[in-house]
Amino acid sequence: MTDAIPAGAAEKREAGKSASQLSTWLAAGAPTLVVIAVILGVMEVASWYTPSYVMPSVSSIGGALWRLMTLDLHHVLTTLLRLAIAMTFAIAVGTALGCIMGMFRPIQPYLRSLVIIDAGIPALSWMLIAVFWFRDPEIRIFFILSVIIIPFYALNVHDAIRALPKDWVEAIGTFRPSLFQIFYLLILPHIVPYILMTTRSIIGYAMRMVIFAELIGAAIGIGSAMGLAQGAFEMNVVLAWTVLLVILNLVFQQAIGLIEARVLRYRPEATIR
Template sequence: MTDDKAATLALPAPAALRPSALPKRGKFKMGQADALSTAAVVIVLLGAMQIASNFVPDYIMPPPATVLRATWDIVTADELHVLITLVRLFASVAFSMLLGIVIGGAMGMFGTIRPALRAVIVIDTGIPALSWMLLAVFWFRDPETRIFFILTVILVPFFALSIYDGIRALPRDLVDVVESFRPSRWQVLRFLVIPHVVPYVFLTMKSVIGYAIRMVVFAELVASASGIGSRMSLAQSTFRIDQVFAWTFLLVLLNIGLQTGVSMCERIALKWRPEVEVR
């Protein structure tokens, strides 16, 4: 062995390459870790509520047991309002998604109408949600129309811009290979564009669900006499802070449930995509 070789072999591996320098993988898979973290945060919050309730009156911070009782009362007596809110949420999110996909797709595929559509979307994103809510109250008498309108004008830009970005991010290589078979515009859409933007739809859906829930509740508070928002308004005006907490608790559960549902659909729809974990 030459001296050079011996010297090379004697050198320690660079710090970045030593196994001990790499962060260790957790014991749990990503989903399990998420669930455990959520449970831990809930326990900490309940503990904080319990401690705080010992120092302040019940109408400011009720103990968790009172909130749980109020939650049970709501679940058994006010389930129709939960259902109404859910139906409104599903209808408006589904319609916003479809309209957003159509607008985003048109922006991505038709250069002539892109500037006009983009201008409309950008202006829409600049209008505060509250303005839309107040305008909806003036413009529409039917509460369902008001809420549907409010959610649609707020949510459509998220989907449209995301789909537009998705189309712009289409790899040129894949466009070339599909075009080498001389497809029609519809075939390009079917075989290339639509499958490519599906992850963008899921990403946007996961991003807007929490926001959509907040908006539907807010819209119900302003523009309707039914649904979770209106019941929260009633609880506030009758000083039932335990019910306000209970509704909030249910909304958080609703959000987690919907996020989980969307994530499950995403896993099924995007089974072709390998899960990558960065160490």
């Protein structure tokens, strides 16, 4: 006997699946929406009883946000470009340092000490040092971001190599690979999840750092624009920038999530009940 599939059953199943996905997304997003609504409500009520330089109305913040998105986009793009360049450099250098620490034992204690010392220097110190050392604001910002972010990648990549299963190394060793082949075929794919995880963890922090660096030493960029708004007592603009930064961080997190889903598709999803 052949099992007959009723006409339209597949479409119905697909429609049901889509509806189920939509309800899952709504259920997941509902608490966030509730929290946002409560925050906006509190801000609006506060704006009724306080001067606009303390708490502007929600509509005023919305208007400022619209102006930023339409007229001040160059600040956003400049900040994003700075962030992208410094992040790319930090990922490359941090990963290289982590790999050197993981693959060359004699150098490891010295390099790790250096990275840990770097990690222990407060971001503010680096910002002040950069002001003394560099005249060009672009170099200042690049330097500040790099020295702050590199240790995260270096230490996490080093830990990733330390966590490399001995079984894999032995199994690959039976083919007598060169050191470069071990790096390229074994270590590099193994550290990718760690690099993505580090990026996910620090992207918000890196964004904050670039804003601080712009605040103290740049004429263009979100940090600089926020400094100008603060100087002009434009609280609605400061809050509009803040909202935009939160949105950007959510976009980054989503983008990294999509990259992870693509690059790490080989990993099984664990379900804890």
